[in-house]
Amino acid sequence: MRGLFEDVPVRAAWGLIVLLVVLYAAPLMVGSYVLSILILCCYLAVLGQAWNVMMGFAGQLSLGHALYIGLGAYASGALFFHFGLSPWIGLLPALVVSGAMGALIGWLGFRFGIRGVYFALLTIAFAEFVRILFDHWGWIGGSSGMFLPVQNRNIDMTASSIANAFWTLRGPNWIFYYVILTGMVACLAIVRLLMRTKVGYYWLAIREDQEAAEAMGIDVMRYKLLAVIISAMMTAFGGVFYAFYNNTLYPESIFSIDRSIELLLGVIIGGIGTLFGPILGAFALTWLGEGLTITQDRLDIAGLKLLTYGVAMVAIILFRPAGLWPWIRRLLGMAGRPDA
Amino acid sequence: MLEVRSLTKSFRGLVAVSDLSLSVPKGSISALIGPNGAGKTTVFNLITGALRPDSGQVLLDGTDITGKRPDQACQAGIGRTFQVAKPLKDLTVEENVVVGALRTSGRVADAKLEARRVLDLLAFGREAAKPAHELTLPDRKRLEVAKALATKPRILLLDEVMAGLRPVETDLMVETFQRLNRETGLTILLIEHVMRAVMALSAHVTVINHGSLIAEGSPDEVVRNQDVLDCYLGQEED
Numbered sequence: 019m020r021g022l023f024e025d026v027p028v029r030a031a032w033g034l035i036v037l038l039v040v041l042y043a044a045p046l047m048v049g050s051y052v053l054s055i056l057i058l059c060c061y062l063a064v065l066g067q068a069w070n071v072m073m074g075f076a077g078q079l080s081l082g083h084a085l086y087i088g089l090g091a092y093a094s095g096a097l098f099f100h101f102g103l104s105p106w107i108g109l110l111p112a113l114v115v116s117g118a119m120g121a122l123i124g125w126l127g128f129r130f131g132i133r134g135v136y137f138a139l140l141t142i143a144f145a146e147f148v149r150i151l152f153d154h155w156g157w158i159g160g161s162s163g164m165f166l167p168v169q170n171r172n173i174d175m176t177a178s179s180i181a182n183a184f185w186t187l188r189g190p191n192w193i194f195y196y197v198i199l200t201g202m203v204a205c206l207a208i209v210r211l212l213m214r215t216k217v218g219y220y221w222l223a224i225r226e227d228q229e230a231a232e233a234m235g236i237d238v239m240r241y242k243l244l245a246v247i248i249s250a251m252m253t254a255f256g257g258v259f260y261a262f263y264n265n266t267l268y269p270e271s272i273f274s275i276d277r278s279i280e281l282l283l284g285v286i287i288g289g290i291g292t293l294f295g296p297i298l299g300a301f302a303l304t305w306l307g308e309g310l311t312i313t314q315d316r317l318d319i320a321g322l323k324l325l326t327y328g329v330a331m332v333a334i335i336l337f338r339p340a341g342l343w344p345w346i347r348r349l350l351g352m353a354g355r356p357d358a
Numbered sequence: 359m360l361e362v363r364s365l366t367k368s369f370r371g372l373v374a375v376s377d378l379s380l381s382v383p384k385g386s387i388s389a390l391i392g393p394n395g396a397g398k399t400t401v402f403n404l405i406t407g408a409l410r411p412d413s414g415q416v417l418l419d420g421t422d423i424t425g426k427r428p429d430q431a432c433q434a435g436i437g438r439t440f441q442v443a444k445p446l447k448d449l450t451v452e453e454n455v456v457v458g459a460l461r462t463s464g465r466v467a468d469a470k471l472e473a474r475r476v477l478d479l480l481a482f483g484r485e486a487a488k489p490a491h492e493l494t495l496p497d498r499k500r501l502e503v504a505k506a507l508a509t510k511p512r513i514l515l516l517d518e519v520m521a522g523l524r525p526v527e528t529d530l531m532v533e534t535f536q537r538l539n540r541e542t543g544l545t546i547l548l549i550e551h552v553m554r555a556v557m558a559l560s561a562h563v564t565v566i567n568h569g570s571l572i573a574e575g576s577p578d579e580v581v582r583n584q585d586v587l588d589c590y591l592g593q594e595e596d
Contacts, residue, residue: 216460216469223457226446233406233440235432235461235509291448 022207024214027352041199045192053191057263059304060198061256065281066288066296067205068252073282074291075213076245077225078124079134082141084277085148086116086250088269090257095166095267096158105187105262112258113251119144120250124243142275149273163268166261187262194263201259202297205252210293212248221245225291253281287334289341298343306330359384359545360436360513365404365414367569374400375569378414382513382562387539387546389560389577393589397569398549399441402515406438407431418513432461437511439502441518441549445490451501452477452486458508476508480534495522500531507538516548520555532558553581565589 023031045053065083072078093115094108123144127137153161169188173179183189187197212218220241223231232238261267271277288299310323338345360382367375375397382388390398403409405416407428416424423434432438446454452473459472477486480500485493490501499519506514516535520528532555538544550556556563556577563580565573567589573580580586 215466216464219453219457219460219466219469222449222453223446226448227444229408229428230440230444230446230505231457232408232428233432233438233444234458234505235429236457237427237429 022211029350030352038203042196045195050191053195055304055308057191057195057198059301060195060202061259061263062281062284062300062304063202063297064198064205064256064259065253066285066300067202067209067293068249068256069282070285070290070292070296071209071212071221071252072245072249074285074295075209075218075225076221076242078242078245079138080141080246080249081138081275081278081282082123082143082145083249083253083281084273084275085119085141085145086253087257087260087277087281088145088148088152088272089116089119090254091261091267091272092152092158092164092257093254094258095164095261098262099164099166100157104185105258106185109255109258112254116250116254116257117247119148120246121243124246128239128242142278145273145275145278149269152269152273159267161269163266166265166267168265194259198259198263201255205255206293206297208252213293217241217244283331285341287331287342289343292341292343292347294347295341295343298346299341302342359386359419360405360547361415361417361420362401362405363415363417365401365416366412367400367404367409368412373569375404375411375566378566378569378571380564380571380574382545382547384545385539385543386562387535387548387560388562388564389556390547390549390564390566391551391556391580392566392572396567398566399517400569401566402438402517402549405431405515406436432509432511435512436515437506437509437513438515439499439506439517439519441521443495443498443502445493445498445501445505447489447491449490450487451482451490451493451497451504454490454501455504455508458505459510461509472510473508476504479507479538480504481530496524496527499523503531503534511544513545513547516546516550518549518551520550520552523552525554528552528555529558531555535559557581 044056048056065087069080069083072080090112093112094105097103097108097111098105123141127140132140152158158164170183171190173183173189183193184197187193220231220236223234223236224238224241228238260272284299284303285296286299287303288297289295307323307327310326314320314322334342362378362380365375365378366373378401380390390401392398400409404411407423407426407430410425414424415422418434418436421434423431426434446457455473455476456466456469459469459476460466463469463472480503482500482504485497493501499522503516503519520531523531535546536559539546548559560577563574563577564571565580565583565586572585572589573583
């Protein structure tokens with residue numbers, strides 16, 4: 019754990035601690051609506067962090083990350099549905115399956131020198147391929163979906179029933195909130211630690227210039243594969259959460275490209291290639307979206323949400339192409355490594 | 359130390375390197391020169407595995423490394439710089455060098471110490487903390503050398519690192535290489551147009567034109583060689 023807070027400015031460390039205290043105390047202070055939005059924020063932050071490992075740090079564009087959400091969700095969901103296995107046990111095969119799928123796609127792409135947008139197309143192709151496969155796979159419900167039984171929406175506040183709710187991920191929303199919030203913090207910590215090792219430096223080198231990286235003795239294939247696998251596994255964790263939080267799984271919606279795009283928008287807004295950008299982006303975008311939905315309904319102006327959304331995106335891409343976080347970090351006077 | 363045997367490479371019928379042999383003795387500084395388009399950089403790319411030769415062999419200390427990938431060539435002990443510098447633009451100068459140093463020192467803390475040493479050697483001062491994309495051309499060249507040196511190569515391949523430097527800077531660079539060679543026994547093979555540097559540095563010069571060897575020997579011999587003069591200056595009409 020040494021190195022987790024190394025080189026973090028004192029102010030930033032305190033800011034982070036205050037933020038975490040507020041987030042962890044949130045269920046005591048806010049209603050169910052706000053809590054559900056916070057869950058969505060953390061969920062998207064996990065996915066964004068995962069995607070950012072591949073794109074932001076190792077420089078490999080994926081537009082098919084919905085694939086790993088879906089694989090994670092279905093692997094753990096099906097094991098619970100058919101065998102009653104806890105999601106925490108289901109998490110293991112979910113990680114393995116997603117990691118293996120990531121390795122396969124990465125290997126195919128990198129082995130044949132497919133780079134940039136062409137690699138991105140490959141990732142979309144695989145997501146679509148698996149979607150169609152799952153649409154026709156009876157065991158997991160095919161295109162008519164899989165529904166996880168909803169239990170224990172209200173639990174006793176005893177230690178054992180709370181522990182049980184956490185173990186089975188069947189319970190009230192605050193259970194889910196703590197799981198995904200902790201997941202978000204864990205992902206942040208994992209990526210930060212990774213970025214301070216050889217692996218992190220090598221990813222950045224590959225992102226900046228693959229030929230230069232090779233000339234410095236970096237086995238590019240190996241480190242790119244590692245990035246895809248780690249990214250896929252983190253995304254699969256998000257997928258497991260999605261399955262148990264949502265309880266309904268349709269291949270059509272879970273593997274859709276909309277989902278792949280949704281998870282990367284936050285990173286672009288927050289700041290690609292930064293550690294805090296995906297989190298900031300996920301929170302900003304989700305709250306903006308919710309706010310606009312409410313305003314739209316109040317004012318009864320159809321399309322207001324999408325319009326404003328679009329304008330906000332264009333504005334950020336035009337004026338803050340590096341994302342909000344690098345800019346805010348400068349305003350706060352915290353210079354330093356771009357990934358701090 | 360480095361031995362190249364009848365290396366041949368053609369691109370769609372255009373022969374870039376043809377039946378070229380050269381050897382670089384351990385601890386020496388040798389130069390590979392020739393007019394533009396002679397195939398010098400192609401030779402480097404063949405040695406470092408950026409390109410695969412059509413035929414021929416590359417031996418490093420007797421081990422065949424022909425057709426190895428660039429990272430494997432580097433692991434085998436070949437460090438190289440690129441003619442058009444390839445800095446890792448968004449990283450700082452120090453981080454660039456740390457990446458190279460991580461080859462031998464797996465821990466980042468150790469790599470940082472090694473990087474510091476290399477940066478000092480190449481007289482990087484305050485620039486070390488700058489992002490690499492802010493560097494001037496001479497500094498980028500220096501960074502190329504630093505990145506390659508940080509991987510602790512046994513032989514260093516320098517592709518026109520003096521181009522664009524002022525004479526004073528060239529002399530400084532020459533001095534650095536001489537010191538490295540003297541103190542650490544580093545073997546160097548350089549491609550260079552700046553004759554001032556070639557003459558000062560190298561004990562042995564290989565001249566190629568149109569991918570084939572036309573002369574080799576000491577710098578003094580080579581510059582008096584008629585074939586060499588012809589290919590640089592053109593032939594006199596009879």
